[in-house]
Amino acid sequence: MFLEERQESIMNMLNAEGKVRVKELSEKFGVTEDCIRKDLGSLEKQGRLKRTYGGAVVLRENNHVIEISKRKTTDVDAKRRIAHAAVKLIHDRDMVFLDISTSNLAIAELLAKDQRELTIVTNMIDILLILANHPKIRVVFAGGKINKSRDGFWGGMTMDFISRLKPDIAFVGAIGVDAMENSVSTYDIEDGINKAQIIRVSKRAYVVAEARKLSTDGNYNYATLDTLSGLITDSMPSEKVCEALARHGVELIVP
Structure with a gap:
C-alpha cells in the first residue's frame, strides 16, 4: 500500500x-x-x-462565528425542533432561565404562543422583546454590562443577580459539545461564566445545541456534561457519542 x-x-x-x-x-x-x-x-x-x-x-472545528446576529439565520429548522422538545419539559408556573442563545430565541418564540403562567428570566434582549407583552408570562431581565455583540448582558452585576435565583429549569446555549472530553464550550469567557452560574443555581439545566455542534468547539469550556440534566439536540448522534453521554449520566433528548 x-x-x-x-x-x-x-x-x-x-x-x-x-x-x-x-x-x-x-x-x-x-x-x-x-x-x-x-x-x-x-x-x-x-x-x-x-x-x-x-x-x-x-480535529474539531471552530468557525469563529461569534456574533449572535450572524447565527440567527443558520440551522433554523434544527433550532425549532430543539425548541419544541425543550418546551415540553417546562411545567406550569415554572421559573425558566433562557440565556443568550439562538436556540433559546426559538424557545421564546414558541412560549410567546403558550398560555401557561410562567416566569421567564433572561439576559438576552431579543427574548425580552418577544415575551415582554405576554399576558401570562412574567419576564425578569438580568441586566449588567452589555456584551460585545450588543444582544445581551453579562459581567459582575449579571452574575450577582443570577446567584440569587433558583430557577426550576434552565436552557443554556453552546458553541461546542464534546461528549468524549465531557465538555461544553462557548466563545466568550464572560458568557461562559454566566452559563456555568446558571447551571449551578438551577434545579434542572439542559444544554440546547444543534447536532453539528457535537463536532465543533468554542474557545472556553464553561461546564462538564455531567453537571447537566441533559442535552437537547435535533438529530440522533453517533453510537459512540450516545455511549459517552450515557457514561456521563446525561439524558439525550431528540425530538
Missing part, C-alpha cells in the same frame, strides 16, 4: 471511529509504530487530525 493510500485509510478509520491508536494501526497496516507516528504527524500538519498520546482524534 502506498503512503497516500495508507494515510487516507487512517483518515477513513478516524472519521468512522472518532479516534485511532498507533499500536492498532501498526498491526492493521503491517508497518512499524514509528511509521504510523510519522503518518499521524504528517496528517496533523495538513490540519486533518489532532495527535494525542498513543494515537489521534478527529
Whole structure:
C-alpha cells in the first residue's frame, strides 16, 4: 500500500471511529509504530487530525462565528425542533432561565404562543422583546454590562443577580459539545461564566445545541456534561457519542 493510500485509510478509520491508536494501526497496516507516528504527524500538519498520546482524534472545528446576529439565520429548522422538545419539559408556573442563545430565541418564540403562567428570566434582549407583552408570562431581565455583540448582558452585576435565583429549569446555549472530553464550550469567557452560574443555581439545566455542534468547539469550556440534566439536540448522534453521554449520566433528548 502506498503512503497516500495508507494515510487516507487512517483518515477513513478516524472519521468512522472518532479516534485511532498507533499500536492498532501498526498491526492493521503491517508497518512499524514509528511509521504510523510519522503518518499521524504528517496528517496533523495538513490540519486533518489532532495527535494525542498513543494515537489521534478527529480535529474539531471552530468557525469563529461569534456574533449572535450572524447565527440567527443558520440551522433554523434544527433550532425549532430543539425548541419544541425543550418546551415540553417546562411545567406550569415554572421559573425558566433562557440565556443568550439562538436556540433559546426559538424557545421564546414558541412560549410567546403558550398560555401557561410562567416566569421567564433572561439576559438576552431579543427574548425580552418577544415575551415582554405576554399576558401570562412574567419576564425578569438580568441586566449588567452589555456584551460585545450588543444582544445581551453579562459581567459582575449579571452574575450577582443570577446567584440569587433558583430557577426550576434552565436552557443554556453552546458553541461546542464534546461528549468524549465531557465538555461544553462557548466563545466568550464572560458568557461562559454566566452559563456555568446558571447551571449551578438551577434545579434542572439542559444544554440546547444543534447536532453539528457535537463536532465543533468554542474557545472556553464553561461546564462538564455531567453537571447537566441533559442535552437537547435535533438529530440522533453517533453510537459512540450516545455511549459517552450515557457514561456521563446525561439524558439525550431528540425530538
